[in-house]
Amino acid sequence: MRIVHFAADRADDALFLVNLLRPAPIKLSEFFARDSRWTVGDLRLRWLGYEDDRAVAYGQIAISPYAPADHLAIQIAVDPDHRGCGRGSDMLDHLEREANGRGFRGLVATIPEAASHPQAWAQARGFRRHALHSDSLLDLRTFHRQADVPAEVSLTDMAEATETQWREVAALLQTLIADAPDMRDLPPWTMTRCLSVLRETPAARPDWVIIARSEGGPVGLTVGHAMGEEIYSYFTGVMPSWRGRHVGLALKLRLIGAAQAQGIVTMRTTNLDTNTPALRLNASIGFRRAPGSLELRKALSSIDPTRAC
Missing domain, CATH: 3.40.630.30 (Gcn5-related N-acetyltransferase (GNAT))
Known part of the structure; x- marks a missing residue:
């Protein structure tokens, strides 16, 4: 898998993968609007993973108000047709190197409580449960x-x-x-x-x-x-x-x-x-x-x- 930095001309590819993580999809206009509202100076780095010309994985690490100062919030999404082939693990390895190289000591992932497979995937790769946030x-x-x-x-x-x-x-x-x-x-x-x-x-x-x-x-x-x-x-x-x-x-x-x-x-x-x-x-x-x-x-x-x- 070839991993490249996100750029605006790859927004359609990123949007497809980002929407896999969302309870309700957003449109491209909202994707760009959210980008424009990102706090200036807050670190956010994004990458896309490609097989030939098809985007099959998305990865992001970012400063978050809900993560300790020495941790970055992480997101990974993989195209359904390419799951189980190591693409998510490859992206995680890349994100860990990038975060580590910038002096951060940990990563924070937020996963739906009912999503048992993503939880198992993350825990098999070293993530540990920190807290349960209950909805009502x-x-x-x-x-x-x-x-x-x-x-x-x-x-x-x-x-x-x-x-x-x-x-x-x-x-x-x-x-x-x-x-x-x-x-x-x-x-x-x-x-x-x-x-x-x-x-x-x-x-x-x-x-x-x-x-x-x-x-x-x-x-x-x-x-x-x-x-x-x-x-x-x-x-x-x-x-x-x-x-x-x-x-x-x-x-x-x-x-x-x-x-x-x-x-x-x-x-x-x-x-x-x-x-x-x-x-x-x-x-x-x-x-x-x-x-x-x-x-x-x-x-x-x-x-x-x-x-x-």
Whole structure:
């Protein structure tokens, strides 16, 4: 297999293979749009593997906010007609050499929980299970419950927010997400990333960013993202001094109401399977368990100069 760097004129080949990894395919225009939104300065390297003139494998290593600072997130896709022939292993070897040569100590792969064959493939090549991220679904068509907001707290969305208010909320997200169980061994988020999550990604909606305030200051927030015909409950967090006072529940119920007002019928959320408080809160609302994703990690060995590059 001949492995070459990705270039824009190979986008059709890459798109076919990338869509094999996605729950819903994207079009070429969206592929390029996603490229244009990639954070400047964040490492991302992509390659295609060819048999004659046919692209049969795709590989990517990239900086990720959900990977430790010394790890890269990895993706590999192989054309169905060429699986079982070592093409994925060849691409993995190439990606490992590239990551190792840049001083990274490990790789992080995210694989659907129900995808037993890719899990077995990765584990046979040195990846080990690190975490289970559980998905939960809520049917909004039959859900009826009003938010019971503590008297000293007000809830507002960001639909009419000023730039100063956006930065205030981004700083709150930066503080809260650093304390989230899912993020504790991960690098801190920058203000730029927080603002992107809140308002600049195409999935963001200002009316689905809801802030809890007390005496004018923010004490909690919840963020919803558009995900096809669903709303994805991306993040809910409350300042430590306000936890245990049902502020998180009030925020989530207000977000549910905002989604229902827009005709959304399903809410999805993801939590670390060890995040008992969040899972308990979701269960009390009526969320039901759905297949999530496994996070696998592989430690990279020291560079072997005898291996070909």
